Amino acid sequence: MKIILATSNRGKVREIAELFEGDEVIPFTEILGPLEIEETGESFGANALIKARTVFEKLGRDDAIVLSDDSGISVPALGGEPGIYSARYAGAGATDRANLEKLVAKLKERGLKETPAHYTAAVAVVAPGAEYLVHGWMHGKAIDTPRGEGGFGYDPIFIPEGYDRTLGELDPAIKRTISHRGRALALAKPIIGMLRSLYA
Template sequence: MEIILATSNKGKVREIRALFDEESVRPFTEILGPLEIEENGETFAQNALIKARTVFEALGRDDVVVVSDDSGITVPALDNEPGIYSARYAGKEASDRENLEKLVTRLKEMGLHEAPAFYTAAIAVVSPKGEYVVHGWMHGKVVDAPRGEGGFGYDPMFVPEGFDKTLGELDAKVKKRLSHRAKALALARPIIEMLSR
């Protein structure tokens, strides 16, 4: 069984490949090319399943396991923004930098220098043998002054619980241990391995 990732996000591809044999993991774009997927779910789990199902159906093969991730950051003090809209917070074609800048601006508009926040990752697994979804979370706070060049997305403004550095400043090994995606993938891995047999 081949593991196909229902994402073209290079950061996510890199993180997921690091957990598996790189040879057996490919992003769907290497096979199908660009594919428009409308993420119209109301939760991370629904959007992850939409992506995985769409790619699985487009492949039309029964020898693959499709894995997708829908993840983002939630700031309760900002009415739970950006939540499921994290990747398109500043607009549909917004860059990571533009999304981060919008969140910084929203904090400043509310007069906040920092606020509690959490990352959520929903991992969906779709195969001929069934569909599964698992979740992982990472709690901490967001700050209005991004720091560090590591990671991607909102990492330079997120300080994990128990740390005083942002994910953009922390060593990649530390981030991997704390990561919401790593926690979700740890739960998904035995499911993927079972379905790959």
């Protein structure tokens, strides 16, 4: 069965495809074209399920597994911002750069050179007659000065616990082993294996 990703975010597509190397992993846009999915949930998990269900229903086929991810960074000192609004923190259609700059500005406003923060990833898996939801977390701190050109999103201002470099500076292979998304996908992988055997 094909694994259809309910995302068009190139960074996420790349990370997920690397983890499921050897499987046919396809972003939904290659099949359905552009599709606006309104994320009305009040949690990462709710939004991940909304995206996966929507794409599964639009596909209208029983030979695919749909996988979606909803993730973001939360800064307790900012009341948990940006949280579930991480992808649109600077407004609808905002770029990664604009979102990053807004968070940096908020940290500077509060005089926070560094402060505890964490990433959350919710991964939803939807297949014929089945839905699953798993989570992964990565703790560390947010800093007010971006460092590094790697990764995407808020990676240049997040230093994982136990490291002195940002995700933007760390080798991608290290990031995959410690990231919130990597941890959630590691839990999703056996679920997909089970589903594949059921529907093979």
